[in-house]
Amino acid sequence: DLAIDVPGHGKVVVDIGYGGTFYAFLSAEQLGLDVCSSKTRDLVNAASTVTEAVKKQFKLHHPESEDLAFLYGTILTDGKDAFSEEPTTNICVFADEQVDRSPTGSGVTARIALQYHKGLIQLNQTRTFRSSTTGSLFTGKAVKATKFGDYNAVIVEVSGEAFYTGTATFTVEEEDPLKYGFFFK
Numbered sequence: 001d002l003a004i005d006v007p008g009h010g011k012v013v014v015d016i017g018y019g020g021t022f023y024a025f026l027s028a029e030q031l032g033l034d035v036c037s038s039k040t041r042d043l044v045n046a047a048s049t050v051t052e053a054v055k056k057q058f059k060l061h062h063p064e065s066e067d068l069a070f071l072y073g074t075i076l077t078d079g080k081d082a083f084s085e086e087p088t089t090n091i092c093v094f095a096d097e098q099v100d101r102s103p104t105g106s107g108v109t110a111r112i113a114l115q116y117h118k119g120l121i122q123l124n125q126t127r128t129f130r131s132s133t134t135g136s137l138f139t140g141k142a143v144k145a146t147k148f149g150d151y152n153a154v155i156v157e158v159s160g161e162a163f164y165t166g167t168a169t170f171t172v173e174e175e176d177p178l179k180y181g182f183f184f185k
Contacts, residue, residue, distance in 0.1 A: 006031070006053045009046070014054060014074075018062075019109025019156065021072040023092070024054045027079030035078045035089050035132045040099065043132070047074040047093035063149025075107045081114075083121045087128040087137060102160060103129035103138040109156045116142040116154045123154075136160070 002014050004024075009031050014024045028035040031046040051074045062068040073094030080088040090111070092104035100107070108129050115121045126141040138160040146153050172179045 002054075002058060004050070004053050004057055006050055008049060012050070014050065015114050016054070016058070016060065016071075017110030017114040019111070019113060020106035021068070021110075022060055022070065023072060023094075023107055023110050024050055024074040025077060025111060025114060026050065026074070028076040028091075029079055031076070033076070035076050035091055040091070040133060043076055043091050044093050044097050044099060047076050047091070048097050050074045051093070063151060072106075075104065075111065077111075081111075081118070081120050083115075083125050083127065085128075087130040089130045089132050091132040099133055101131060101134045102136050103131045105138065105158050105160070108138050108140040108158050112140040112142050112156045112158075113154050116145075117152065 002016060003011050004014055006012050012026055012030045014026045016022060016024055028038065028043060033043055033046055035043065051071055055071055060069040060071060073092060075090050075092045077090040078088055090103060090107070092100040092107045094100065111129070112121070112127065115127070121127060121142065123142050123145065126139050129138045129140065138158055140156055140158045142154040143157050144155040146155060
């Protein structure tokens with residue numbers, strides 16, 4: 001529930017969650033968009049503007065490593081965070097305006113943690129998450145409450161389906177003088 005001033009959109013309320021990296025979360029509706037029907041370019045532009053605004057207005061902290069205390073991206077949602085058997089849809093815009101083709105493993109982890117923290121889901125309630133770009137599905141559930149440093153935390157399990165997209169074969173020739181690698185001095 002962090003109020004952020006987003007250029008072109010005014011004040012919006014975001015949640016910051018960690019699931020292996022930090023994300024800002026908010027419903028696309030706060031930006032005048034619909035995560036299911038708006039153009040992907042419009043969603044990407046809006047999410048990127050949110051990411052930059054959060055970076056300028058909020059300092060992140062990580063309990064173990066300040067190297068991990070950075071906002072990786074923004075996940076726009078359909079706003080359906082309370083437990084439901086119906087899928088909830090989101091788009092993850094990260095790094096240099098890249099869009100994840102899936103609901104995003106670290107993003108689902110962070111979103112489940114936020115939902116649990118806010119009392120919107122209970123332990124072992126499985127949620128289904130849909131990517132607004134491809135329709136692919138992940139499931140996630142909080143399985144154990146714990147602490148991480150001084151922070152309340154939860155262990156999350158995420159499931160999805162993946163398919164091979166290629167293979168690689170590496171060959172080492174006996175005559176290759178660098179076949180075992182090399183060191184710089």
